Amino acid sequence: MAKRLIAAAMVLLASVAPSSAQQPRLTNEQHEAAVQFVMGNVRHTMLHEIGHLLVDQLNLPVLGREEDAVDTMATVMMLETGTQADVIALQDTVDGWLYSEATRPTRGYVNADFYGAHSLDIQRSYAIACLMVGSDYDKHTQYATRISLPIDRQNSCAEDYRIAEQGWNTVLEPYRRVGAIDAAIDIQYRDSRGEYPDVEALLRQERVLEFYADWVAKNFVLPNPVRMTAENCGEVNAFYDLGTREVILCYEWVDFFYDLFVTEVMPVREHFALVRKLKLEKLGRPE
Template sequence: MVTIARLGEALPVLLRLAVVLLGVLASPVVARELTDEERAIAMEFAMHDAIFTLYHETGHLLVGELGIPVLGKEEDAADSLAVILILNYTADLDERYNTLIDVADGWYINAGESTGDGIDDLSFYDEHSLDIQRAYATVCMMVGADPDEFADVAEVYEMDVERQDACGPVYAQAEAAWMTLLDPHFGETPADRIAIVYDDAGDYADIEASLKEWQVMESLAGLLASTFALPGPVTLRAAQCGEANAFYDPDAHEITYCYEMGAQMYDLYRATYAEDQ
């Protein structure tokens, strides 16, 4: 089972997603109107996913811009770097943990919803690991980094003690590998060489407003400027893409976050948590 195990909240909240998912997997969801508080939480869920997504794409950007070699699947390596960066460079302790919890839960929900349709063969050829694998890999990295803090999350994900113990070396190896590869490139980049662009959001004005309110791209730009010596200018762009997506374009030296991705994650929360009681 899985959870939204937000720090500082009571046990019933720890088990909320586990209970709801039983219903999601067993029967159709009947949506209701969200309260103002629920809408705020749904947008928080979407913004946490946006943070992780942009850190993931930063992995691709660093590989492309710095010429870093990657052994294995680059998508998995980018996931690992996103976890490492969030854990090490997000100032607020609760925020860094809740971001990763929401990300893991999002993949778990997506995996649960796809179960009814089955997993076609193309899923196994995809450059990304399956959503359920990404969920458990993220939880393992979290537990490996801080086993005491994430013990409740591991329990709700039904991760046994032996597996939890194995997550320590998994995280340590991933962190050591990335830090070794990045070490020659630590430094600074002039802030004016990292552009932030918000294209017209159209119907996704609420997503654009939340990205700005949360300073999602601005925080990433600050991290890049203060941590890495990039060889040239790069752009962080939010745009309408016609699909829920995010990507790094090596020719344009640009990361694009699609407004549709934020809307999709907001709707995912709404559909999962706002069913009639």
């Protein structure tokens, strides 16, 4: 197939996801929280698609399912930066897949969920969380426990991480760039046709395409220019296009995560923030 999908399950959800136009007005604080959540998920998505790009352009061997492998690469790369921003982005990605599983239509699973190229959303979520806690138990166990990853599984995740980190770094090592960047970078924001002007503006403002195009060009020697595009796709998705060799981020994908945050994630997070605040007040400790 010409394009590889990141998340076939998401396509099914597109018709039930409310558009942001129907959302209640958010406070500035809520909007900022939504943007952080969205961008966290987008960062992981970009690295997932870059994983497909590297596999294709560098003819990398893939042992096992490619969709799982590039999820792993994205996670390992973010853990290796060690920044607080990437840790939060990974937590948002884990939450993103968990909550997207929770919004699954009540029909339950169908065969396509099992024969599809991707693991189930909930499996993707726990796989990322496992690599997180496997990379640094003390740093991530509290979060992993909060999302109900059992301690005995957390304890075995160090081996999952060791294999993942060693595998990806071994196959990428020969292609690491040493010296100045000479790779061409081509970034395009195709007109959202008036459907997603806010999403287009957000992506331009956050410069996430620019950041990851630069990251790829800085780190790897590739046979082709680094091409990244944001556009209307007509579906909730993101791709690496094998024909044009570009990473495509759909405006619909970004919009989906904004809606997911507002309708599913934000109410739960605000509830627990309130519970924590009330408990602290009861104990006489200001938060």
